[in-house]
Amino acid sequence: MNDLFVYTLRLGDDALISAQRTAEWIAAAPQLEEDVALGNIGLDQLGQARSLLQYAGSLDGRTEDDLAYFRDEREFLNAQLCELPNGDFGFAMARLLYFATYQHLLYDELRSSADETLAGVAGKAVKEVAYHVDHAMQWVLRLGDGTEESHRRMQAGLDALWPYTAELFESDPLVQRLPVAVDPSTLHDAWLERVLAVIDESTCERPSSSYQHTGGRLGRHTEHMGYLLAELQHVARSHPGATW
Amino acid sequence: MIEPLWEVFVRSRRGLSHTHVGSLHAPDATMALRNARDVYTRRQEGVSIWVVRAADITASSPDEKDEFFDPAGDKVYRHPTFYQVPEGVEHL
Amino acid sequence: MDFQATIDADGRIEPRDAMPDGYRKTLIRQIAQHAHSEIIGMQPEGNWISRAPSLRRKAILMAKVQDEAGHGLYLYAAAETLGVDRADLLDLLHSGRQKYSSIFNYPTLTWADIGAIGWLVDGAAIVNQVPLCRCSYGPYARAMVRVCKEESFHQRQGFEILYTLCNGTPEQKAMAQDALDRWWWPSLMMFGPPDTASTHSEQSMAWGIKRHSNDELRQRFVDMTVPQADVLGLRVPDDGLVYEDGHYRFTEPDYTELYDVVKGNGPCNQQRLAHRVKAHEDGAWVREAAAAYAAKKEARAA
Numbered sequence: 201m202n203d204l205f206v207y208t209l210r211l212g213d214d215a216l217i218s219a220q221r222t223a224e225w226i227a228a229a230p231q232l233e234e235d236v237a238l239g240n241i242g243l244d245q246l247g248q249a250r251s252l253l254q255y256a257g258s259l260d261g262r263t264e265d266d267l268a269y270f271r272d273e274r275e276f277l278n279a280q281l282c283e284l285p286n287g288d289f290g291f292a293m294a295r296l297l298y299f300a301t302y303q304h305l306l307y308d309e310l311r312s313s314a315d316e317t318l319a320g321v322a323g324k325a326v327k328e329v330a331y332h333v334d335h336a337m338q339w340v341l342r343l344g345d346g347t348e349e350s351h352r353r354m355q356a357g358l359d360a361l362w363p364y365t366a367e368l369f370e371s372d373p374l375v376q377r378l379p380v381a382v383d384p385s386t387l388h389d390a391w392l393e394r395v396l397a398v399i400d401e402s403t404c405e406r407p408s409s410s411y412q413h414t415g416g417r418l419g420r421h422t423e424h425m426g427y428l429l430a431e432l433q434h435v436a437r438s439h440p441g442a443t444w
Numbered sequence: 445m446i447e448p449l450w451e452v453f454v455r456s457r458r459g460l461s462h463t464h465v466g467s468l469h470a471p472d473a474t475m476a477l478r479n480a481r482d483v484y485t486r487r488q489e490g491v492s493i494w495v496v497r498a499a500d501i502t503a504s505s506p507d508e509k510d511e512f513f514d515p516a517g518d519k520v521y522r523h524p525t526f527y528q529v530p531e532g533v534e535h536l
Numbered sequence: 537m538d539f540q541a542t543i544d545a546d547g548r549i550e551p552r553d554a555m556p557d558g559y560r561k562t563l564i565r566q567i568a569q570h571a572h573s574e575i576i577g578m579q580p581e582g583n584w585i586s587r588a589p590s591l592r593r594k595a596i597l598m599a600k601v602q603d604e605a606g607h608g609l610y611l612y613a614a615a616e617t618l619g620v621d622r623a624d625l626l627d628l629l630h631s632g633r634q635k636y637s638s639i640f641n642y643p644t645l646t647w648a649d650i651g652a653i654g655w656l657v658d659g660a661a662i663v664n665q666v667p668l669c670r671c672s673y674g675p676y677a678r679a680m681v682r683v684c685k686e687e688s689f690h691q692r693q694g695f696e697i698l699y700t701l702c703n704g705t706p707e708q709k710a711m712a713q714d715a716l717d718r719w720w721w722p723s724l725m726m727f728g729p730p731d732t733a734s735t736h737s738e739q740s741m742a743w744g745i746k747r748h749s750n751d752e753l754r755q756r757f758v759d760m761t762v763p764q765a766d767v768l769g770l771r772v773p774d775d776g777l778v779y780e781d782g783h784y785r786f787t788e789p790d791y792t793e794l795y796d797v798v799k800g801n802g803p804c805n806q807q808r809l810a811h812r813v814k815a816h817e818d819g820a821w822v823r824e825a826a827a828a829y830a831a832k833k834e835a836r837a838a
Binding site for chain 1: 447468469470471474475478479482483486
């Protein structure tokens with residue numbers, strides 16, 4: 201498989217699997233306004249996924265739906281952070297803070313990629329994820345510095361997800377030799393600075409765990425991924441060849 | 445515990461005034477503005493948003509309607525159609 | 537101008553105007569029930585977002601369900617202009633003291649149900665809602681204008697789902713017919729009991745809240761829908777259906793079922809309400825935190 205295809209798939213799968221989890225909040229959010237807000241965020245993520253998967257598909261003769269519905273778990277290249285089941289709202293906002301801040305830095309760099317399609321997708325997406333970062337930040341501040349219970353839950357969310365963040369910044373030979381890619385390891389310092397500033401202001405403690413999970417970029421996922429894909433894919437796979 | 449109610453005003457495009465579009469609940473002004481963006485401009489309906497705490501609006505009461513608005517009713521000279529323009533005069 | 541004179545002149549009543557207590561109460565009940573229907577209505581479709589069979593369909597459905605949350609919000613806001621609080625209305629919903637449309641107590645069993653809901657349920661809702669854009673109460677009428685404008689895509693996307701299924705594999709077409717078979721009668725019941733048995737209708741018509749009778753609207757829906765079923769190549773499950781004098785005569789639905797579902801005995805009443813209550817209760821700590829944070833900020837600023 202060619203490098204550009206794999207690289208685009210990584211970005212697309214991150215967005216797709218995140219959209220799938222975000223959408224689970226619709227009709228389950230803490231208030232109606234938040235149902236609408238998370239709907240917008242989920243739609244942005246899904247839109248990014250579609251652009252990226254369409255591009256990846258164009259590189260090897262498949263459609264976005266071929267890639268979303270007819271790949272098996274080991275062929276999905278998203279980071280594990282994206283696939284973990286939705287916990288409480290504090291967990292969701294911790295994930296959004298970590299993920300959207302990463303995406304923002306990434307898309308911002310990717311805007312000047314020599315690959316016009318990737319640069320175009322990134323140019324549109326960078327504005328969207330700037331809003332996601334802001335949304336996550338507003339909530340992390342409110343939950344962290346709200347009540348005793350919300351502080352405890354926010355801290356728990358930040359801590360639980362911290363060990364899944366390093367994977368976002370892993371470098372490997374592929375990103376190093378693919379000239380149009382952004383090597384995510386170059387984004388880590390800026391990410392750390394931004395995320396820690398929010399955590400500090402929220403009165404939460406900086407997460408201290410040093411252990412970090414890995415494997416998503418190689419198609420090795422958590423146990424949760426299989427259930428996620430079963431739900432995502434089952435209708436399409438029950439009717440192979442059908443149009444919807 | 446009740447979240448305050450906010451009234452939302454949207455400028456739909458440059459050159460137009462902000463218009464009242466509805467209301468929503470939010471804990472504070474920062475969130476109210478963001479919620480307003482999500483709820484009332486999902487279809488690119490706006491270029492600028494105001495939010496005002498509903499409790500901070502002082503409204504004229506319907507009982508005062510007569511003394512508030514009727515006096516303006518007889519000041520027809522405020523309206524351009526009050527004035528006769530001689531035939532042939534343009535750009536006035 | 538006093539209340540009745542405004543109504544008689546087909547004018548609009550605005551929030552701070554004097555109005556009869558019955559008018560206010562009727563509106564609060566109706567607008568709240570409408571708002572509740574929007575947010576409960578998110579569930580039967582929302583549970584298919586994760587399973588939508590193409591990414592395009594997933595995006596459309598997500599946007600549609602999100603719109604429903606927005607519409608609930610507009611409507612609660614309209615109700616609040618009458619002096620009630622949204623939190624109290626939600627409590628009334630959660631404790632079962634206020635109702636929502638019974639249509640949402642039926643289950644969505646296959647992907648074709650998402651098409652049927654858009655086509656039939658949103659179709660019926662539009663027939664009901666368009667006259668409400670001229671309702672005598674200003675904030676309700678304005679909310680409905682916004683809702684109707686946004687919902688125009690909802691019915692079309694439903695029809696498009698079914699059209700695609702009907703032109704797909706035999707299994708897909710069978711799925712579409714099955715959905716029509718199950719949703720047809722509940723959709724007819726969305727217009728409420730027949731005029732002979734409707735309790736609130738007459739007064740609501742006099743007040744300009746309601747513009748057409750239940751049976752008139754039901755007839756309009758049938759006339760509109762049957763030719764569309766022909767285009768799909770689907771059979772409306774009514775042996776009594778005949779075209780006569782410009783209208784489709786149809787068999788009346790079994791209203792005992794409607795009353796049963798209203799009473800709480802539909803297939804999904806408990807599930808829908810339990811889901812709603814759980815979301816509300818699970819979110820309590822978040823709402824409390826936001827309020828506490830706002831209070832702290834205000835105290836610090838003072």
